[in-house]
Amino acid sequence: MSTPEPQPGIMAIAPYKGGESKIAGAEKVIKLSSNEGAFGPSPAAVEAMAEAAKSIHRYPDGHSPELRQAIADRYGLAPSRIVLGAGSDEIINLLCQAYVGPGDEVLYSEHGFLMYGISAMAAGATPVKAPETDLKADVQNLLAAVTDKTRLVFVANPNNPTGTYLTEDEMATLRDGLRDDIILVIDGAYAEYVVGTPGYTDGMAMVHDADNVVMTRTFSKMYGLGGARLGWGYMPEDMASVLNRIRGPFNVSVPAQAAGLAAFNDTAFTEMSRAHNDEWLKRTQDALRQLGLFVPQDGVGNFVLVRFTDEATAEAADEHLKSRGIIARRVAGYGLPDCLRITIGKADEMEAVIAALRDFMGANT
Template identity: 60%
Template sequence: MTMPVAKPGIMSIKPYVGGESGIEGRQDVIKLSSNEGAYGPSPLAQEAYIKAAADLHRYPDGAAAELRRTIGEIHGLNPGQIVCGSGSDELISLLCSAYAGEGDEVLYSQYGFLMYPISAKAAGATPVAAPESNLTTDVDALLAAVTERTRLLFVANPNNPTGTYLPASEMARLRDHLRADILLVIDSAYAEYVTKQDYEAGIELVDAGENVIMTRTFSKIHGLGGVRLGWAYGPENVIDVLNRARGPFNVNAAALNAGVAAIRDQAFTRHCRDENLRILTWTDHQLRDLGLDVTASVGNFLLVCFANDSTRSAVAADEFLRENGIIVRSVASYGLPDCLRITIGTEPEMRRVVDVLSRFMGKNSA
């Protein structure tokens, strides 16, 4: 042994690559690669963030008491069952390291968020992907993939990058048939965008038992991806575990301040949701009219699939969009090489996307 060596699982991780944010030599870039909120953070959250500056010599409140109280008030939840994290990514990672290790399996859905297998491997566990049907989480396939080694099951609802979701009845069926010692993690990062009547973010399932936890983020509709802030709502026993495993000051002071103001600004959140739905619906129709294969989405992004030939492929479309100053997300790393994920931006941004893709498809622009 001549040098320090990491645990075996670590070197099998393919590092997560975030959405790109710039194109060299261009100033007028439209960034639609990371599902960030199209309208930025609420002005009230910006103000609260700036206010934190004068007290930055102080450690933050390690208990995130005010933020948990505010989340509890807005969502009607017991703050004692909430834990905050530096992005929901941190909570996903903590759950994996606390509940799974060498010899254990972490189950997720085929096109599930990449941080599930990454965090599972980092914890020394084995990620196991269950197949999807029509780019949608398949409850029966997940249940069939459960083994005696399964410790955790991650379901993003709605899922990224597909944008599809499972109705409350399917999520309840999944929980009902899951062994009681397996922790079901419902990742509801995009919950605020969903307007479907049969959708439920996970609160009801958390309340119904001891083995379900829901994670949420401030990075999407609240437009606070830059401060890294997420939260989880779960049974007291699971929250206790997370509080033991997390760092004592895992959420910074500016994030705590901004988060409280952001979640209180419900008018801004509603505006973002309504605008997203209007522009998502418009973009979906326009892209289908161009002959593109669009997966119906309930989030703030669309999965768009292209022909498997060299002229109109996803790679060619990605290149053409870039040449025109638009950055979207290749999802080849998710096993979807013929598709691109396009975040729903503002109306002018999406008009430009449709215009560029119309030209790419050899059609007159919209």
């Protein structure tokens, strides 16, 4: 008897593992493992979601018109070029589903976000990684890895888990070096924490007048709505029309749309979050460097990658943090077994992490 067979490539996918959220025996933990916003959701988003729950029996308007219009108005975009998804993961998935298949290659950098490879393989395509230089995407290496099979190139700016980013000039060199039939996807999951940093680009301006550039964004980080699943992409009109044909007709729920709109409009909350992150990103990077740990130069976003002398030390540091109720993220799956990624949390949480690592380093050097 034959058994059902999945599409080729699917069984080769290593399933994505989210950040841990529990420590056996610990009632209260400091969870710094998934780059969730330090302050949770805006109270306005929680209220909007509770209100939306009253009409949860109704299907959503699958075009998310109010939220799309709000995004379009704020950034001066055409709403018809914006596609909303259940997280930006869904936009990444839809791009792969629509534009690649068996025999095609999806290119990204060595320590790039794991979902690029998973979505590529789910569509039957082959993931290809280009080496990084000093934990940063390398434009020349990416261009050198392009073949006649390359269809999609993903660059997270900044990248998770390294925190490094391409400058506007470097991104332009990458785009200019790609054939017109290759789509460049600039993943701005952490852009809210970084926009305005000199030299940084979230890619939006590049999408305005190109036929083959896409920017993705999420509500899971600064907006604190990871559990609601909400993200969006800004892309050429033709590509939006392609994605709208294949996405689920009701892919973004009524509560997610309502919470997203309220979170987006609560600019006092996002300004407070950004100011906090600016301060604690630097304080954490400085403190860890003072302990003799390596932290990538110019790392940005709401997390810090920290490198230990070897894999065993990274594991011991992780265990030590757990013994103090702190959950960081192991990043061996990203090819960084000697590193941990630590999300920027509230001030007392960061003080606890720094103190724990100070004790760890004191005992281990």
